Amino acid sequence: MAKKKKAAKKKKTTKAKKELTTTERLKQFENELWKAACKLWTNTRLKPSEYKIPVLALIFLRFADQKFERVAKELEGGSSRRREPGPNDYKARGCVYLAPEARWDYLKSLPEGDNVGAEINKAMELIMTHNEDLKGVLPKTFNRFQSGVLLDLMRVFNTSEELGGDTFGRIYEFFMSEFEKDSGQKGGEFFTPPSLVHLITEIIEPYHGKIYDPACGSGGMFVSSAKFVEAHQKRPSEEIAAFGQERIAETIRIAKMNLAISGFSGSIKDANSYYDDEHGAVGKFDFVMANPPFNAKSVDYSKLKDDKRRLPYGLPTADNANYVWIQLFLTSLNENGKAGFVMASSAADAASSELEIRKQMIKSGVVRCIIYVAPDFFYTVNAPATLWFLDKNPTRMNKDEILFIDASQLFSQIAPGLREFTEEQIQTITSVVKLAEGKSLDVVNDKVARLFPDGKYIDVLGFCKKASLSDVEKKGWTLHPPRYVGLAPAKNNRTDSVSTICKRISDNLLRFQQARENVLSEIKQIQASATDAPRSEYDKVRLGEVASYVARGISPKYDEESPVRVINQKCIRNHWVDLSLSRGNIKKVTEEKWLRKWDVVINSTGVGTLGRVAQLVFEPENLTADSHVSIVRPGPEVDPIYFGAVCVLNERYFEASGQGSTGQTELSRDRIKDALLYLPPLEVQKSIGNTIEAMWEAEKELRVLLEDIPALKDLIVPSMMEGSIQYPNANFSSQSKLQNCDSVVRDA
Structure with a gap:
């Protein structure tokens, strides 16, 4: 018996020494x-x-x-x-x-x-x-x-x-993160995780041409491109040329060492890419590959305001450089160029001026693919990220479609708080992109064969979807993949779906926290602005003086099959417009009565609903209001978001201004125009508007977060009642419920 135990122990020890x-x-x-x-x-x-x-x-x-x-x-x-x-x-x-x-x-x-x-x-x-x-x-x-x-x-x-691979770059990043932990600084700006670099390279396919990285860090994108060329039996020095910019001198030294080890030379300039263009990049490069710093602040926009060549869609008003980087990448491409880069996930549906920039880019047809990546891929950043792919050549993929991939369920956990893609997972994602472009596959793994049995692209619920630009417009121009691909159907193992929902809740919490930080940042700015312009110095004006249009809506002729929609009193609640309660209309609509973004709508008849106010914070399409609703349009001399906010603050006034007998109460156009508004200087209005918009973004993320809570409850409660899920700690505190929920899922 003792011999058997000894043999078993020896066998167990042998098994523990598996190949790393x-x-x-x-x-x-x-x-x-x-x-x-x-x-x-x-x-x-x-x-x-x-x-x-x-x-x-x-x-x-x-x-x-x-x-x-x-x-x-x-x-x-x-x-x-x-x-x-x-x-x-x-x-x-x-x-x-x-x-x-x-x-x-x-x-x-x-x-x-x-x-x-x-x-x-x-x-x-x-x-x-x-x-x-x-x-x-x-x-x-x-x-x-x-x-x-x-x-x-x-x-x-x-x-x-x-x-193998970019080992030197990886070790460099590890050393940098450790050095900076000891010195109390933030790391993670210089290096992109190898599996993300590999995925970008496989999708971009830099066989031949000039490659540009204006945030090149330790040069990992260039190294990966050289490996790609070598894998296709070519010499990198004969096929590709590397051009980079980096603002930190010692990082340039590391990049040049990295390239030298990889047998690849490049022209890396000491420059700050926000303000400097040492390579004359506009329209020059076949490929752009980059991992810029996420959500960078304090960029001096005054130095960039006249740079229309590199920033054709204008500057964002938010103190966040994500959309500066995105435009720099886009404008550096030649007419056949392709770009692949890492971006903060919050950029996919950022609001205000960033939304306007994103909308123009989408309409131009250059956005080809967005991939959502789970958190914990970076040494020093645990937030989720997105990979963006732009393409100037319309023949490679239908420019009126965007491919969305939610890869948040694809990863290998290599250490606590650190994940990567396996080679098979990279091949799976790359295969989806190639099939969407109408290409055939040289190698097909089991997952790809199962998802695409005919060797042709199809949308896969919970994983990938090709969305038309009209679909994107209907969703408010967001580029966040989970909004398009949906939630994968439940498997026989119920806990798989629970795990998926827990993951979405966790990711959305991170996004909400980012939105919350934006709100706090805006509030700090408006506090400073308000101090410079006390209320005693605000202009007192009547609403009619700053509104360009005040009128009732149309008397509709209803037809529920019509694409023209009409909002009514029921649609205006809690200062939001609920389009699910709108109705179809076939009556002609005059130009001024088509609703536009930033229009304010006010319920103007009835008892109980009269005076309710909401603002259209989205770009409406084929939408008008009926005659029980007044349309109030801000004029050019007032910030539209500020205008909407003061209209909401006047809701009590509108409610009290109805005239007529019981059951016939109406709010007239003149009473609306008489509403008293306080107007600070325009720059203060805009600052207030930015704060309000940040709050909308936070509220939107919270709504998305709350959508998943009932689904989680419906899935997990039956298992708890059946006894198939056991709590690891019955007295866990409210602060740790989400983490314990994850533990419950794993244990089940």
């Missing part, structure tokens, strides 16, 4: 390197900012030496020449040339009594001398470190593993 995945080995390698780097903190007086680049340069040298060794063997085995291969021979094979005194084995074998720092400095100088692209890039400050510390560090870095 590339990602797991990389994570293990990162942790070992970081522990070694921490010795510098302990054994020197240097700050992390002072030893960061030297540490990364040593990692660079180790990776470069591995490739040099491999290429040297290839040249030795395949050469019949009498001379020794030189720097140009190595460069032709995409390899950094290393002189004997710059080789890894030479340096790590130096006696501790030697001046190891001085020898490494010489090695860095030799590398820059023989490799023009690295001139001025590598540090020569190793003499500041003790020889023993450097040799210890090199021994840890002396891994024989070649982990």
Whole structure:
């Protein structure tokens, strides 16, 4: 019996030592390197900012030496020449040339009594001398470190593993995030997760041409493009050219190291892409690939207001640069160009001026695909993201359609708080895009074969949908994929659907929190503005002085089959317009009675509903009001959102202004025009309008969030009653209900 237990224990131990995945080995390698780097903190007086680049340069040298060794063997085995291969021979094979005194084995074998720092400095100088692209890039400050510390560090870095891909960039990002945690700064602006880069590359397909990244960071997009070209049996140096801009000098150095390791050179300029265009980018590039900083603030719009070439749709009014970046990407494409980039998920349905920019882009037919990605793909950012794909060539896909993919259920959990796409998941998503473009597939995995059995694209509920531009318009020009693809049907395993809904609730909470932050930001701004313009200085005007149109609606002829809709008193409630209660109309409508965005509608007859006010905050189509409703249109001298808000504040006045006998009470046009309004300066009106619009956005996100709560209740309560779901902690607090809900789902 004891022997059996011992054998079982041995078997279990063997099973535990399973082969690690590339990602797991990389994570293990990162942790070992970081522990070694921490010795510098302990054994020197240097700050992390002072030893960061030297540490990364040593990692660079180790990776470069591995490739040099491999290429040297290839040249030795395949050469019949009498001379020794030189720097140009190595460069032709995409390899950094290393002189004997710059080789890894030479340096790590130096006696501790030697001046190891001085020898490494010489090695860095030799590398820059023989490799023009690295001139001025590598540090020569190793003499500041003790020889023993450097040799210890090199021994840890002396891994024989070649982990592939953008490993150097990944390790760089890990080191950056750790360095910045220690210095209390925010990281994550420089590096895009490898699986996202790989997905963008596979969809963009940069076979040949000029590639531009105006936020290039450590150069991961370029490296991925080079790997893509190599995978198709071509040399990157002959097929593609890289152009980048980066505003942080030390990150440029890292990018150039990264490209050099990958056998790929590029022109990376030290520039701030908001204000500088060092490459003359407008209309120049075949491909744009980027991961800009999310929701960047404090961009100086005064420097950009006249830049119509790079920002043809204008500047956003919000202190958020997402739509500055999106326009920079779009305008950098030539007439056949394609762009793929990472973007904050909040940009997909941002309101106000950002909505107007997005609407113009959608109408122009350049938006081809939006992919929604789950949270936790980034080291330092846990919010969900979207991948945007733009295309200037209308022949590749119907420009009147946009492909939406909700990939939030596709991921591999590689560590707590960190996810990635597997190769199979990348292939699945890429296959959907190719099928939507009418292409055939060379390789079909099981999931793709199951979803598209005929090898043709079809919409898949909960996963993908091709939406017409008219569909997008009806949904208020949002580009948020879950709004289009819907919720996947429940499987036999009930907890799968519960998990899906919990995930949506979690994601929508993040979006609501972002909207809430926008509200708070706007409130701070309006508080400052209001101080400069106290109410005593506001102009007192009558509504009729600033409204361009005040009149009742039409007397409709109803036909429920008609696409022309008429709103009535029932549609106006809680300061919103509910179109589900509108009716069809076949009577002719004059131009001024078609409802427009920002029109205010006021119930003007009856008892109980008279005086109710709402504003149309969307772009209506084929919509008018009946004769029981007054249409009030703001004039050009007033901010339309502010105008709507003061009309709502006057609701009590409108309710009290009805005239006539019981059952015949009416609100006349003159009484509406007599409403007293306080008007601050226009800039204050606009600031108030921005605050109100941010509140609308938060309310909209909360409504979406609340739509899923009843569905979750309907699914999970029966399982609780049946006893098939057991609570891990019956006394959990209200603050942790959502997290415990996730635990319940996993346990079930």
